[in-house]
Amino acid sequence: MVNLRLGSIAPDFKAETSAGDIEFHKWAGDDWVMLFSHPTSTLAVCTTELGGLAKRHEEFKQRGVKLLGLSANDVASHHEWIKDVDEISGSxxxxxxxxDKERKVATTYDMLDALDASNVDALGLPLTVRSVFIIDPKKVIRLIISYPASTGRNVDELLRVIDSLQVSAKYKVATPVDWVPGQDVIVANSVKKEEADQLFPGYKSVKPYLRYTADPSKK
Structure with a gap:
């Protein structure tokens, strides 16, 4: 198992998916990717999550983000599960x-549940937690979040962190608490005053280390 951290290169892999076989890096191409895991198919929370993501898939596409799910069972079960997801959510x-029945990708990305004794399959093998990896076009891991099996993810928050990562990747800024696109951002601490004056004329300096400017992605 690779010890993955923010800034690590996302490991490449080959896998069978509900849409055919993929080689991860080749499939990702020059896009951002959100790789996310579910414990298994035909579980209640997983079904609601997949439906929520499917209904808002276009919003991820607009941001240049490909979605790639994973669960610890076979692809045949996915096809039946997708029918349920679409029926229930209208997606x-x-x-x-x-x-990923053999947990090869899940092991590589450290997605397996090590704590919840109830989050196992019929053979007693651990299932995955609700992991999220946001990976940029250079295959660098930019964000890692892990939710327990009992907690469904929030699609608005996933989109928000992608917006934050993308604006920070393009401009020399960071985003403050509860930020959403269109709100003021923070001039990165690495930007000296002379450069800040050029890049962000009229920025507001609250403290030498806290400087607000308009969201540059909205100009």
């Missing part, structure tokens, strides 16, 4: 879901 799920 049309089209992003691929990895069949």
């Amino acid at each position: 049309s799920l089209s992003f691929p879901i990895i069949g």
Whole structure:
């Protein structure tokens, strides 16, 4: 198992998915990727999450983000599960879901549940937690979040952190607490005053280390 951290290169892998076989790096291409895991198919929380993501898939596409799901069972079960997801949520799920019954990808990305004794399959093998990896076009891991099996993720928050990562990647800024696109951002601490004056004329300096400027992505 690779010891993955923010800034690590996302490990490449080959996998069977609900949309056909993929080689991860080749499939990702020059796009951002959100790789996320579910414990297993046909679970209640997982079904609601997949439906929520499928209904808002276009919002991820608009940001240049590909979605790639994973659960610790086979692809055949995914096809049946997708039918349930679409029926229940009114969605049309089209992003691929990895069949990882042998836990190869889950082990590589440290997605397996080490604490919850109830989050296991019929053989007693651990299932995955609700991991999220945001990976940039250079295959660098930019964000890692892990939720327990009992807690469904928030799609608005996933989109928000992607917006934050993308604006910070393009401009020399960071985003403050509760930030959403269009609100003021923070001039990065690495930017000296002379450069800040050029890049962000009219910025507001609250403290030498806290300087606000308008969201540059909205200009």
